[in-house]
Amino acid sequence: MSSRTVIRGGLVVTASDETHADVLIEDGRIAALAASATPAADAFTADRTIDATGKYVIPGGVDVHTHMELPFGGTFASDTFETGTRAAAWGGTTTIVDFAVQSVGHSLREGLDAWHAKAEGNCAIDYGFHMIVSDVNQETLKEMDLLVEEGVTSFKQFMAYPGVFYSDDGQILRAMQRSAENGGLIMMHAENGIAIDVLVEQALARGETDPRYHGEVRKALLEAEATHRAIRLAQVAGAPLYVVHVSAAEAVAELARARDEGLNVFGETCPQYLFLSTDNLAEPDFEGAKYVCSTPLRPREHQARLWRGLRTNDLQVVSTDHCPFCFTGQKELGRGDFSKIPNGLPGVENRMDLLHQAVLDGHISRRRWIEIACATPARMFGLYPKKGTIAPGADADVVIYDPHAEQVMSAETHHMNVDYSAYEGRRVTGRVETVLSRGEPVITEREYTGRAGHGAYTPRSTCQYLT
Numbered sequence: 150m151s152s153r154t155v156i157r158g159g160l161v162v163t164a165s166d167e168t169h170a171d172v173l174i175e176d177g178r179i180a181a182l183a184a185s186a187t188p189a190a191d192a193f194t195a196d197r198t199i200d201a202t203g204k205y206v207i208p209g210g211v212d213v214h215t216h217m218e219l220p221f222g223g224t225f226a227s228d229t230f231e232t233g234t235r236a237a238a239w240g241g242t243t244t245i246v247d248f249a250v251q252s253v254g255h256s257l258r259e260g261l262d263a264w265h266a267k268a269e270g271n272c273a274i275d276y277g278f279h280m281i282v283s284d285v286n287q288e289t290l291k292e293m294d295l296l297v298e299e300g301v302t303s304f305k306q307f308m309a310y311p312g313v314f315y316s317d318d319g320q321i322l323r324a325m326q327r328s329a330e331n332g333g334l335i336m337m338h339a340e341n342g343i344a345i346d347v348l349v350e351q352a353l354a355r356g357e358t359d360p361r362y363h364g365e366v367r368k369a370l371l372e373a374e375a376t377h378r379a380i381r382l383a384q385v386a387g388a389p390l391y392v393v394h395v396s397a398a399e400a401v402a403e404l405a406r407a408r409d410e411g412l413n414v415f416g417e418t419c420p421q422y423l424f425l426s427t428d429n430l431a432e433p434d435f436e437g438a439k440y441v442c443s444t445p446l447r448p449r450e451h452q453a454r455l456w457r458g459l460r461t462n463d464l465q466v467v468s469t470d471h472c473p474f475c476f477t478g479q480k481e482l483g484r485g486d487f488s489k490i491p492n493g494l495p496g497v498e499n500r501m502d503l504l505h506q507a508v509l510d511g512h513i514s515r516r517r518w519i520e521i522a523c524a525t526p527a528r529m530f531g532l533y534p535k536k537g538t539i540a541p542g543a544d545a546d547v548v549i550y551d552p553h554a555e556q557v558m559s560a561e562t563h564h565m566n567v568d569y570s571a572y573e574g575r576r577v578t579g580r581v582e583t584v585l586s587r588g589e590p591v592i593t594e595r596e597y598t599g600r601a602g603h604g605a606y607t608p609r610s611t612c613q614y615l616t
């Protein structure tokens with residue numbers, strides 16, 4: 150039986166437009182938009198009406214960098230696909246793209262199957278997968294072609310974490326050459342991990358064991374150097390490149406230079422680099438461990454360059470790199486040795502709100518908010534226009550957003566399965582009120598009305614952002 154919902158009276162904000170319009174949803178998709186209070190809109194009939202007067206009607210967020218249940222440093226990221234996707238919905242995100250992991254000595258297929266098994270039947274919102282390639286060999290390269298065909302069209306490689314996820318330059322070049330042929334997009338963790346490991350060893354030998362040394366050894370110059378090297382390897386391979394979790398001003402400069410040269414090089418940053426800094430890493434009593442992630446938080450001065458990059462489109466996407474570890478029992482593994490603190494921050498629930506606050510603070514425009522958090526990530530990873538916009542034919546992944554509601558971020562009230570908030574006590578204006586995923590209410594006026602298993606695996610086409 151056909152079901153129809155109409156959202157009336159809101160300001161519909163997409164990456165390209167802001168219009169007071171009513172939105173008609175039919176069978177899980179956007180059926181039509183019409184200017185509010187006009188005969189065309191009044192003609193919309195529906196089983197359910199949502200009053201969005203005074204609110205924004207925005208596309209559901211697309212977070213293309215999450216790590217639910219990631220094994221790391223002898224433990225696992227604390228959000229499962231069930232808890233993590235529920236929290237994402239609370240924060241106005243309706244699609245995640247998570248990272249399936251190939252372990253060294255195993256195939257891509259084994260890794261992908263394992264991640265499908267973790268996610269299937271458990272997600273509240275739609276999801277797709279990138280593939281972490283940890284072991285580039287002839288078989289892996291062939292498998293990359295098959296994965297692209299079946300909708301896993303992006304591959305993460307690491308210039309960091311020697312002995313775990315690390316690929317050397319030859320392996321990176323080979324994977325890039327393959328992606329130049331098969332249409333895949335290489336996502337790069339750009340830090341010189343070999344040099345960093347030397348600095349880690351030297352710091353520990355000097356007795357520098359506190360969390361703040363994590364930030365000191367993972368130098369901005371070593372992020373910039375790796376970013377430069379990745380760009381030039383991609384150029385030699387004739388492949389596009391997407392650099393993940395960019396945090397250093399010097400790395401943004403490398404991306405900007407390459408883009409000025411006309412290369413298909415893209416960059417993502419994350420809220421933690423825009424809103425947090427080495428001040429957090431230096432918090433006493435081991436509290437700084439809460440902020441250990443890689444690339445690391447940087448001194449506050451880097452933030453202005455990141456915001457500028459977002460405005461000038463030298464950075465195109467803000468995703469979360471959501472990779473939560475509880476302070477108790479997980480981050481504590483690194484007491485007395487910062488290199489044993491599991492790397493990662495929680496944030497899947499906070500991204501849309503923090504970026505809305507950035508609109509209010511004058512860093513970005515309202516449409517740019519939607520562009521970097523919804524539309525471009527969808528385009529970059531082959532999900533557009535099904536995801537990332539509000540237009541006829543798109544999935545009805547829609548958020549009713551109250552731009553005036555005040556909230557204080559806190560672990561007391563968040564829904565992520567982690568015992569601290571990286572933004573504890575931060576006041577922001579703006580809050581998600583209602584969330585639809587393919588027309589189904591997941592959050593209804595700040596009550597969870599979704600269900601594990603509603604979220605569907607979403608195969609992706611290749612990158613739609615190439616020039």
Ligand SMILES: NC(=O)NCCC(=O)O
Nearest residue numbers: 442443444470472492493
């Ligand atoms: N970023 C981080 O610290 N943890 C997750 C793994 C990664 O993205 O490198």
Ligand SMILES: [Zn+2]
Nearest residue numbers: 338393394443
């Ligand atoms: Zn990474």
Ligand SMILES: [Zn+2]
Nearest residue numbers: 214216470472
């Ligand atoms: Zn990550």
